[in-house]
Amino acid sequence: MRSASIILDSKALTHNLNCVIDTVSDTTKVLAMVKADAYGHGIAHCLPALKDADGLGVACFTEAQHIRELGWDKILVLIEGVFSETEWQQSIEAQCQSIIHHQDQVQWALNHLPPENSPCRTVWLKLNTGMNRLGFESDELGDVAQSLVDAGYELILTSHFANADAPNHPSNAKQIDTFTQALQQLREQVDPSIKASLCNSAGILNFKACHFDWVRPGIMLYGSSPVEGVSAQTLKLKPVMSFKASLMAIHNIAAGTSVGYGSRFVANRPIVKGIVSIGYGDGYPRVVDGSAWVSVQLAGEHSSYKCPVIGRVAMDMIAIDLTDVPNPKVGSQVMLWGDPELGAPSVDEIAESAHTLGYELLCRVTQRPLREVL
Numbered sequence: 001m002r003s004a005s006i007i008l009d010s011k012a013l014t015h016n017l018n019c020v021i022d023t024v025s026d027t028t029k030v031l032a033m034v035k036a037d038a039y040g041h042g043i044a045h046c047l048p049a050l051k052d053a054d055g056l057g058v059a060c061f062t063e064a065q066h067i068r069e070l071g072w073d074k075i076l077v078l079i080e081g082v083f084s085e086t087e088w089q090q091s092i093e094a095q096c097q098s099i100i101h102h103q104d105q106v107q108w109a110l111n112h113l114p115p116e117n118s119p120c121r122t123v124w125l126k127l128n129t130g131m132n133r134l135g136f137e138s139d140e141l142g143d144v145a146q147s148l149v150d151a152g153y154e155l156i157l158t159s160h161f162a163n164a165d166a167p168n169h170p171s172n173a174k175q176i177d178t179f180t181q182a183l184q185q186l187r188e189q190v191d192p193s194i195k196a197s198l199c200n201s202a203g204i205l206n207f208k209a210c211h212f213d214w215v216r217p218g219i220m221l222y223g224s225s226p227v228e229g230v231s232a233q234t235l236k237l238k239p240v241m242s243f244k245a246s247l248m249a250i251h252n253i254a255a256g257t258s259v260g261y262g263s264r265f266v267a268n269r270p271i272v273k274g275i276v277s278i279g280y281g282d283g284y285p286r287v288v289d290g291s292a293w294v295s296v297q298l299a300g301e302h303s304s305y306k307c308p309v310i311g312r313v314a315m316d317m318i319a320i321d322l323t324d325v326p327n328p329k330v331g332s333q334v335m336l337w338g339d340p341e342l343g344a345p346s347v348d349e350i351a352e353s354a355h356t357l358g359y360e361l362l363c364r365v366t367q368r369p370l371r372e373v374l
Contacts, residue, residue: 002277003246004245004282004368004370005244005245005370005371006241006243006244006365006370006371006372007242007371008041008042008241009240009241010045011049011374012223012238013046013221013240014049015237015238016217016221016222016223016240017030017032017049017050017052017217018052019220020204028211028213028214029054029214030054031054031057031077031215031216032053032217033221034050034056034058034063034067035060036363039218040363040365041240041241042371043063043067045371047067047070056072056074056076057077057079057216058076060078061082061083061087061091064078064091065094068094076097077097078096078097079124080099081100082108085112088112091120092112097122097124099124100126100148101134101135106144106147106148109148110151113152116152121153122155123154124155124156124157124158125144125145125148125155125158126159127158127159127179127182128159129160129174129175129179129182130171130175130178131159131160132162133160138181141182141186142190145186145194146189149190154193154194154195156197157179157182157183157186157197159179160198160200161198161199161203164226165227166228167202167227172206179196179198180210195213195214197212197214197215199216200215200217201217201218202226204220205226206227220235220237221240222240222362223240223241224239224346224348224362225237232346233340233346238339239337239338239340239347241338241362242335243283243284243335243336243338244336245278245282246277246334247275247276247322247329247331247334248277248330249274250274250329250330251275252270252271252272252273253273254267255267255268255270258311259310259311260312261312262312269323271323273320274296274307274319274320274328275317275319275320276318276334276336277316277317278336279314280315281316281366282316282365282368282369283361285350285351285353285356285361286312287313288309288313288350288353292345293308293309293320293345294309294320294334294336294345295334295343296320296332297332297333297334297335297343298325298327298328298332299332304342304344305325307320307321307322307324307325308320337349347361
């Protein structure tokens, strides 16, 4: 049987959540982000490990419906808001809170007031502080907030950093200043009980004075680093996903022999080549450069061997250089990414080889690899 598989470590996920909980104050709540099927990990697998979160954040209503069907009865927040007036009404029935970031959504909220005891009486009001993607401008905010409060809503002012992963980027200070000024004005002029949420994963770690009432951890929950130039290990985060396969063939090839599509790799010496049962059809990136490597574990040994990826990644297979591995065997385990403490490359290292982010690699693993939850 083809052996491509994904191992999900529930204890690592709970550990990372607890890192967030331990970082924020007792009065700050945690909205765990589980959009995109829990960043590719599978929401059904992750829910039990996230039971201590105060709520979950999803991108859209269909994701929220799925989570409700799985039995989650705490707060759910639609971070892109609803896309129609009908969906606003459906979100009330499903007891989902929503971000409001444009005027049509305001009108839908005014047209359809949730029951007085509904969690949907709280809305998350989005301010554009410099991301320039979604949200009201500062000069629009007061009138919008006043209309919602007058209708009976409680507000959480929210925004999103553009460069929180780079703590010294000048836009961070500007965004924080814009946000805190707007929050102060709303509390003075509209409602002193308005709450606030600004920090994503990087913001939680880099801007501890800005945790406010809610934080919104995402990528750090899954053990990938949200901070530029700082490893997940340094941040005490544990990888939740381990991606593995096995050696399916071994060949000796001569110097001057090419490997793979496009003959991109040409051996400059005689090497032992291994073929691994994994490829971009499973979610391993096709575009890794020459820095990509895997970890090979031989049966009966505790040590592992670092082996470069050679040639172009195919849909179902990759080639690796086994020359420095003593007596490799077909069937030996190969770690594509996982726990560096166990000798595997981190997902962030492979993402760097593919000139992208760990977020993308985690989100685009396919359903073909078998999944096992620890």
